[in-house]
Amino acid sequence: MNASADWEELVSTALVGTDRRPLPGEGASEVELLGRAAVHTLRMRAGRRPVAPGEPPSLAAPEEQPEVSRAAGDRLARVLGGEQPRLLTEWLETAAGHGYRLSPHLLPELLDHAVRDRSIRPYLGVLAGNRGRWLAGLNPAWGFLLEEVTGVAATDPATDSGPTSQVWEFGTSGDRRVHLGELRAADPARARELLAATWEKEGPDDRAAFLEALTTGLSPEDEPFLEAALDDRRREVRHQASDLLTRLPGSRLALRMAERAARYVTVVGGEIHVDPPVACDSAMERDGIRAKAPRGTGERGWWLQQAVARTPLGVWPRLLGRPPGELVRMKIVDWNREVMAGWVRAAVLQGDPEWALELFAWDPIADLLAALPRDRQEIVAADFVRRHGLDGQLIMVLGGAAAPWGPALATAVLQKIIDVSGTQPWNLGELTKLAGERIDPALHDMAGRLSPEPPIQEVAALLRFRDDMLKELTQ
Template sequence: MNASTAWEELVSAALVGTDRRPVPGGSAPETELLERAAVHTLRMRAGQRLAGGEPLSVAPAEEQPVVSRAAADRLGRILGGERPRLLAEWLETAAGRGYRVSPHLLPELLDQGARDRSIRPHLGVLAGHRGRWLAGLNPAWDFLLQEVTAVASAASDDAREVWEFGTSGDRRAHLGAVRSADPAGARQLLAKTWEKEAPEDRAAFLEVLAAGLSPDDEPFLEAALDDRRREVRHQAADLLTRLPDSRLGRRMAGRVTRYLTVEGGGIQVTPPVVCDAAMERDGIRAKPPRGTGERGWWLQQAVARTPLGVWTRLLGRPPAELVRMEIADWGREVMAGWVRAAVLQGDPEWARELFAWDPLADLLAALPGAEQESLAADFVRRHGLDGQLIMVLGGAAAPWGAHLTRAVLQKILEVSGTQPWNLGELTRLAGERIDPALYGVAERLSPEPPIQEVAALLRFRDDMLKELA
């Protein structure tokens, strides 16, 4: 029997089972089958000749400093399953300080990046030259070749080369650096290459223009409303919505005057009956999400893209009164539009009043830092532990200061006596968002296990950040 036939016999016996096709020899046919398969595989491999090949190029020498041994050991522990939710913080901190990771951690870290897009922007810096060399050898890691590779500078000697030949990430970072130093120069730089840019890059470049946005950007953004790519058009519309005196803002104001009026102390709503080409150009999506009616969807988007200052002039009431007025029909759509507008336009007055009406994390995030913490702490004190509390806390910018820290720790202590099984997510969130330098506050507050778990997580983070200093 030749080798090929012998292998086919073994495979056939494995498929149908050794009870139906016995393997001769031995008292345990299953073991005999596996042993013969192993011997056959070994013989086949031993008989193969080595294929010819070209030697690999050598990875370029590194220029960035590597993280300390202690920091690398901690990253290895995180990748191994200890405090895995802190991986993003470790990566962001290390990348922000210009470090690269130890070479022996690169394969596992790149595998993680292949599964998790959110950490990729940090890996371009952390992987160094060796990481990009490895990415060129493994298609699963080639995402790295499009990420930022170093801290960008608007005035570096090779700035022109970066803009012309750099990765997508490097070009975004360079445009951002130019935008910070010279907003008009960044817009002009982008305008010169705009028609040649890939559609996905155009949308990403428009996001960069959000920093330093001014009326001078309007002509460029108005032209981008005619782009073939929907993501580009909507990004341009989002930016124009933040410019209250833009032509898009005036067009939206003209539309909503037909949709909303005040009658008998309440707000009367007549939503649009059609979404025409002009509305679509201004960022209103014609097709609604599943389960949402067309007219309500168009209304909500029109309200969201209308400058918030329009409503006081149109309806004759300040925001505090408008959000509490009765809306006979279509009230949910109008309120959702106002929420989106407050977030998009970063209007603290509207965000404050809307948060009092419906505490949403996005509205909290639109407020100044000190006010965020004050409102979040007040909400924690008077609200029970549920999903909404967790979501609101998710909108409070980290790191949390002493005021919010005390409110959250007190809530944990309060609930630990009645619903200890319900504390998992709150204790993890507290440990991840509280300023880690405040670990002593938690350690001294109470010996209760949930409080001490928060303290242990804060101390872990404090040590982690010190190792990356």
């Protein structure tokens, strides 16, 4: 009897009882049943039989990437062991960015970790090397690795020849995404043509992911391809295409949205009056407006909010005769929440810094801060930290500030920690961790000299840990 049949026999006997279905052999009681099950479980965990008697598994291909240094590998082991575990992603991202591979003894634990945490999988695609992909072929639970980025070297993507053609034709989904992104940065038209040539053969998940690459170098020349994608079978593809067309103010979708906006929103007597749509027709759905409202949300308000979000922001000053700063502060009769939420979504989607700044003053949220240019982010975030008390909103807003934080934002946050440490030291945990994880680690000496307060020294120690960690990976 093979192992699978033997296990099924044990399960069947356990379900009906040894009295009704005795096990073969003398003394096959309940205790014997449990004993056999325990032995069988250990056998299954210990390994598996070769495909054929005496046939060993194929060998892993030789490695081509350099292995991380002993010091870097030891630090990763410490992180996996519980020392500063929140730095795992930064370690993996940095190591993958330099094209390293992991020490073999660390692979199983990290692959198991990636089964639960999908966010680290793209880094492991590079870091696992050929041995990791060999292991993934032996363990179905690690099979995700076979579709991730491998870090395959390519020739000039602008030529789309040689190894790069092989990557597009035969590479993993991850490698194909990277190749398309590199080609898009070098030659936007060629990248679009490459994608169009294989579009009908691509799977729905890949189509949605590939469309995201068109964000780079987006231009009116992309409109015909994106307009056609509005008819795709997959909703995620249609919405990605709609998002991109919204960023093209002269696109047909943008003009259709502007026409709807003119029907829905007007200025009367210095107030904004709104007449939301009464139905969501097929044309609206094709343009990215979802008909079904979330639970607890009225349909008309839901359709209005989406229409506002997909209307190019440049339409509103022309339509309503006011600059963004005035529009944000005007009274909106009855539908204020929906219109403002639509403008916030539009500012984030379209990356409009003027609208994002005005809306952040009205409702400071992380997504609006992230929509600002990097240098402006730091100024706005530092000012917000100085004016705002320590609460959940402050933590969430800081999450939108791109790392690493420079001196201005670092100083504001560290001063906030000093101020609060004398009144609410129990409330500093998350801010202290965030500061240590986001401040430029090269500023560790500055942080350590700023104050002897324990929370500041904790931040300085974490910055020194990160500084040493990054040096081990970059030197």
